[in-house]
Amino acid sequence: MALYSETVMDHFQNPRNVGEMPDADGIGEVGNAVCGDIMRMYIKVRDGIITDVKFKTFGCGSAIASSSMATEMIKGKPITEALELSNKAVAEALDGLPAHKLHCSVLAEEAVRAAVKDYYDKQGIAYDPAVFGCEDCAKAHEHDHAAGEA
Amino acid sequence: MYVYADNAATTSLSPRALEAMLPYFTEIYGNASSLHTPGQKAAEALQKARETVAKAINADFKEIYFTGGGSEADNQAIISGAMAGARKGKKHIISTAFEHHAVLHTLKKLEQQGFEVTLLDVHENGVVTPEDVAAAIREDTALVTIVFVNNEIGTIQPIAQIGAICRERGVLFHTDAVQAVGHVPVDVRALNVDMLSMAAHKFHGPKGVGALYARKGVPLVNVIEGGQQERGKRAGTENIPGVVGMAVAIQEATENLQADMEYVTGLREKLIAGLSKIPHSRLNGDRQQRAPGTVNFCFEGIEGEGLLLWLDAKGVAASSGSACTSGSLDPSHVLLALGLPHEIAHGSLRLSLDAHNTEAEVDHILKVVPQVVDYLRDMSPVWDELERGVTPHLI
Secondary structure, three states, X not given: OOOOOHHHHHHHHOOOOEOOOOOOOXXXXXXXXXXXXXXXXXXXXXXXXXXXXXEEEEOOHHHHHHHHHHHHHHOOOEHHHHOOOOHHHHHXXXXXXXXXXHHHHHHHHHHHHHHHHHHHHHHXXXXXXXXXXXXXXXXXXXXXXXXXXX | OOEEOEOOOOOOOOHHHHHHHOHHHHOOOOOOOOOOXXXXXXXXXXXXXHHHHHHHOOOOHHHEEEEOOHHHHHHHHHHHXXXXXXXXXXXXXXXXXXXXXXXXXXXXXXXXXXXXXXXXXXXXXXXXXXHHHHHHOOOOEEEEEOOOEOOOOOEEOOHHHHHHHHHHHOOEEEEEOXXXXXXXXXXXXXXXXXXXXXXXXXXXXXXOOEEEEEOXXXXXXXXXXXXXXXXXXXXXXXXXXXXXXXXXXHHHHHHOHHHHHHHHHHHHHHHHHHHOOOOOEEEOOOOOOEOOOEEEEEEOOOOHHHHHHHHHHOOEEOEOOOHHHHOOOOOOHHHHHOOOOHHHHOOEEEEEOOOOOOHHHHHHHHHHHHHHHHHHHHOOHHHHHHHOOOOOOOO
C-alpha cells in the first residue's frame, strides 16, 4: 500500500524484537487503548548499555513499525544515548511517516524514555526529573491527536 | 488467491455496462444539449438511461436527476428539504447518529446556518425505530433523512414505516440509499420516500455518477448552478457514458436481485458463523436485519489498521471503521453510535461481499482472519492484560 514507505511495511510485517521479557530491568508503557495505540517496551541493561530490548504494541501499522525501529535504534547503545532518541529520528529511519501518523513515532520515543525511567527508579539511580518531563510528553501527544483530527 | 471483499467501498464495473459506455466516449460524443444529430443521439441515450433508472426503483423518469455521485445527491436532497422547510419557518431536521458523512457534514453546515438537528439513537443493534422518528417530529420539522442501509455495518432501516409516518405528519423524507440500490428491493412508492440518493459504482456501474430521485412536487434547490441540464436542477454537461453505464448496471442488478440476494446471504451467513468462532469477537449490527453482503466484526485487543494491512498481504481486501485508515484518529462514529467503547471500536473489520464472490473465497477469508487476529493479539499489550485478567474482557 502506498500509504507507507517500504521500510515501514518491512518493520510492520517483520517486526524486530517483538515479544516479552520476563526479567526486564525496565518496562515502559505509553498511550492508551481509547486513543487506539499502546506501546510497551522492555529493556535489559548491563553496565549502562541496553543489551536487549523487546516490545509489544497495540496499534496501527505505523505504531508497530515505529516500535520495531525504536528497539533497533537503542539496542546495544548506552542508556544516555537511548534517552536522546527523538521521534524525528525514528520517523526518518522509517523513510517518513504520513503526517497524521507522526504521533506513532512520538509514542515510540516516549516508550523508550518510560522504560529508562522505570529502570532508574528500580535501581534507585538519581536523575533530573526534567529529563523525562512526562507531563509535557503527554501534552505533546494530545496535541498531535488534535492536529491529526483537523 | 486474492479476495476482493470491499464491495461496500466500491464494486467492479459490469462488463456489459462498460461495453454499453464505450461508444459514448468515441463515436457518440455529442453534447446532449446540442441541436445537431450527434447531440440528439446523446440526448436519446440520456433519456433512455433516465427511464431505465426510474423503472428500476418504480419512479417516473421525470423524478430522476442525474448527479456526480451519491454524496452530491445527499447534499442536494438535504439542502432542498431544509430550504423548503425554512420558507415555511420550519428549521428542524431529524437524522441519525450513524449517517454517512455526506449527510452528517451537510447537516453540520445547516446547523451553522441556524437549523436545529436531532440525531436519533440507533440502539445497540444499529436500527432506528419508527416510534423514535414519530416521537422526534415537531411542528417545525422540515425534513427527516435516514440512511437505508448503513455503509459500515450493513443494517437495514425500516424505511417504509418511517416514510409512512413522515407522510402522515407532512414532513419531507429523504433516504440515503447508496448501499441499498441494487442490493435490496427499492420501490420508491412502497417506501413512501420523497427523495432518495444512489451511486452507480456501488452496484457495478461507473464511478462519478449517481442520481437523486425527487418525487414530483418536491422543490429541489441547486447545489451546482449553471446551465439548464437536468430540468434546471443540476448544471453541467451530462455525463452520457456514465449514465448509460449506470442504467445497464442497475438493470442487471435488479433483474438478478432475488437470486443474488439469496446467494450472497448464504455466503454472509457462512462468514458470520466462521468469524464468530474467534474468541472475544462480536458481530456489529442486527443479526437479521442486514444487507445481504455486509459483515462487520470487532476483535478485542487489536487495532483495525494492522488487521487490514495484514489481510491485504494475505490476499483479502477489506475495510475497517478504524480511524487510522481515514486519516482521523477517532474510531468509527458508526460503532460509537452503537454504544461500543473506543477501545473495542478500534478493532473493527468490515467485509462486504457480493454476487461475484465465491464460497472458496469465503473459505480463504475464514482461513486468514483468525491467523492475523491471533498474530496481532500475540503482540498486543492490551490483549496481554485482558488475558492475564488485569483488565476485564468487554466482549
